[in-house]
Amino acid sequence: xxxxxxxxxxxxxxxxxxxxxxxxxxxxxxxxxxxxxxxxxxxxxxxxxxxxxxxxxxxxxxxxxxxxxxxxxxxxxxxxxxxxxxxxxxxxxxxxxxxxxxxxxxxxxxxxxxxxxxxxxxxxxxxxxxxxxxxxxxxxxxxxxxxxxxxxxxxxxxxxxxxxxxxxxxxxxxxxxxxxxxxxxxxxxxxxxxxxxxxxxxxxxxxxxxxxxxxxxxxxxxxxxxxxxxxxxxxxxxxxxxxxxxxxxxxxxxxxxxxxxxxxxxxxxxxxxxxxxxxx
Ligand SMILES: Nc1ncnc2c1ncn2[C@@H]1O[C@H](COP(=O)(O)OP(=O)(O)OP(=O)(O)O)[C@@H](O)[C@H]1O
Ligand SMILES: Cc1ncc(C[n+]2csc(CCO)c2C)c(N)n1
Numbered sequence: 001x002x003x004x005x006x007x008x009x010x011x012x013x014x015x016x017x018x019x020x021x022x023x024x025x026x027x028x029x030x031x032x033x034x035x036x037x038x039x040x041x042x043x044x045x046x047x048x049x050x051x052x053x054x055x056x057x058x059x060x061x062x063x064x065x066x067x068x069x070x071x072x073x074x075x076x077x078x079x080x081x082x083x084x085x086x087x088x089x090x091x092x093x094x095x096x097x098x099x100x101x102x103x104x105x106x107x108x109x110x111x112x113x114x115x116x117x118x119x120x121x122x123x124x125x126x127x128x129x130x131x132x133x134x135x136x137x138x139x140x141x142x143x144x145x146x147x148x149x150x151x152x153x154x155x156x157x158x159x160x161x162x163x164x165x166x167x168x169x170x171x172x173x174x175x176x177x178x179x180x181x182x183x184x185x186x187x188x189x190x191x192x193x194x195x196x197x198x199x200x201x202x203x204x205x206x207x208x209x210x211x212x213x214x215x216x217x218x219x220x221x222x223x224x225x226x227x228x229x230x231x232x233x234x235x236x237x238x239x240x241x242x243x244x245x246x247x248x249x250x251x252x253x254x255x256x257x258x259x260x261x262x263x264x265x266x267x268x269x270x271x272x273x274x275x276x277x278x279x280x
Contacts, residue, residue: 224247
């Protein structure tokens with residue numbers, strides 16, 4: 001006799017799958033401790049930071065990010081910024097000393113923006129040069145993240161990629177940079193400027209964001225990207241969401257305010273989390 005599923009089979013199956021999903025939903029913690037002068041020892045499971053420098057003015061906290069990062073990669077013309085701008089952040093030291101101290105591990109991109117003198121200089125210091133000029137379909141940031149994922153992830157598990165110069169500037173580049181964090185949802189990538197940071201909160205986790213109020217906030221936002229976010233719930237914000245629908249072209253949470261030391265977010269869709277960075 002042929003098996004006939006009961007009319008309730010799908011429903012009960014869906015419910016039990018839903019329950020299982022809730023029961024197994026993992027909690028991911030986030031904390032911008034990389035903006036503090038020293039990484040706290042009790043920072044939970046240690047993250048290893050990789051720093052990617054894009055071709056925009058370096059944020060003032062670049063030396064701090066460099067110190068916290070285990071590996072430093074320049075996206076094409078980002079190398080010009082390290083060469084030109086880092087010595088100016090240490091006016092009392094010799095430019096050549098600073099350039100040797102802040103030597104990128106690799107420079108990767110389509111190499112249409114790095115100057116020849118800069119390329120020759122870092123090649124001479126032993127920096128890996130990865131020329132992908134044949135690929136005109138992915139951005140230099142995408143190329144760098146791919147390199148980190150494929151070549152560095154096994155050596156450095158629990159990697160978090162900090163990206164400077166990702167926001168502000170040309171709008172197509174900004175959107176391209178945001179697209180990169182959506183292209184690699186399982187990697188932790190944080191886009192930074194002097195004014196704000198952005199990261200993806202994948203829907204398959206619940207999120208606990210430890211606010212570093214010395215260096216970030218209070219302005220923040222939660223933005224659905226690419227699709228409707230049917231249900232999002234938050235705690236710790238002035239305008240919390242309670243199973244609220246958000247969509248581009250409708251409600252998105254901007255100019256929200258952090259009210260507690262911990263913000264929690266759960267949603268059925270991937271969201272962008274953004275928070276302001278304090279000027280000192
Ligand atoms: N004005 C900008 N605003 C935001 N991001 C930028 C800007 N300029 C450069 N970037 C970032 O720096 C990366 C390297 O930039 P660069 O100027 O070397 O190359 P590009 O040819 O402009 O970029 P791509 O080759 O990726 O199109 C870019 O991929 C982008 O992520
Ligand atoms: C539909 C489409 N739009 C734009 C580009 C061009 N493009 C995209 S990323 C990039 C940077 C390469 O480093 C360039 C030139 C393309 N290929 N396909």
